[in-house]
Amino acid sequence: DSGVTQTPKHLITATGQRVTLRCSPRSGDLSVYWYQQSLDQGLQFLIHYYNGEERAKGNILERFSAQQFPDLHSELNLSSLELGDSALYFCASSVGHEGNTIYFGEGSWLTVV
Amino acid sequence: GNSVTQMEGPVTLSEEAFLTINCTYTATGYPSLFWYVQYPGEGLQLLLKATKADDKGSNKGFEATYRKETTSFHLEKGSVQVSDSAVYFCALSDRAGTASKLTFGTGTRLQVTL
Numbered sequence: 617d618s619g620v621t622q623t624p625k626h627l628i629t630a631t632g633q634r635v636t637l638r639c640s641p642r643s644g645d646l647s648v649y650w651y652q653q654s655l656d657q658g659l660q661f662l663i664h665y666y667n668g669e670e671r672a673k674g675n676i677l678e679r680f681s682a683q684q685f686p687d688l689h690s691e692l693n694l695s696s697l698e699l700g701d702s703a704l705y706f707c708a709s710s711v712g713h714e715g716n717t718i719y720f721g722e723g724s725w726l727t728v729v
Numbered sequence: 730g731n732s733v734t735q736m737e738g739p740v741t742l743s744e745e746a747f748l749t750i751n752c753t754y755t756a757t758g759y760p761s762l763f764w765y766v767q768y769p770g771e772g773l774q775l776l777l778k779a780t781k782a783d784d785k786g787s788n789k790g791f792e793a794t795y796r797k798e799t800t801s802f803h804l805e806k807g808s809v810q811v812s813d814s815a816v817y818f819c820a821l822s823d824r825a826g827t828a829s830k831l832t833f834g835t836g837t838r839l840q841v842t843l
Binding site for chain 2: 649651659660661664674706716717718720
């Protein structure tokens, strides 16, 4: 158990819908990262927040957005969902803004039908 | 941009066999290098890391050496067990000494049989 908690574990939704994935980082960690793991794209970095502020952006679509709240939990919002958004979404956390070791949660499986 | 190339799987080995999973990378600057493992139905776990050239990362019998001259970070284990069956990902960071903004390889599935 890495200490990073993600909910929900599984989610099935229809095209065009919007979903929110939630992540609670390890106790004491200020950084939260989001990654997407899909069959065709592999594992891709989406976005990094540190203590509530966006630090780095990767291959995140405009239909997707994220935020980190004062209690340090983070949410990834996915809207206007398409079939190709079906993937495993990982959250990870680290202590600093450039953590040398990041810890991954078990992921949220999103299936778009 | 940064990229990581891993040998394609699946790799099937008998228990106690020697394992090598090749990983080469392309990066600007001096990234840190990582191996992550994903067991069935679980998230990614850090297996080992190396933060500068010639560093050797090791954990649970696995080893990998950061070779700048060949831009490689091959994973090795002398004697695999059935419990090592998993998907292994090579990754690099965008800056030395950090694990920020990781670029992952496509993963190599390892299956170990009795």
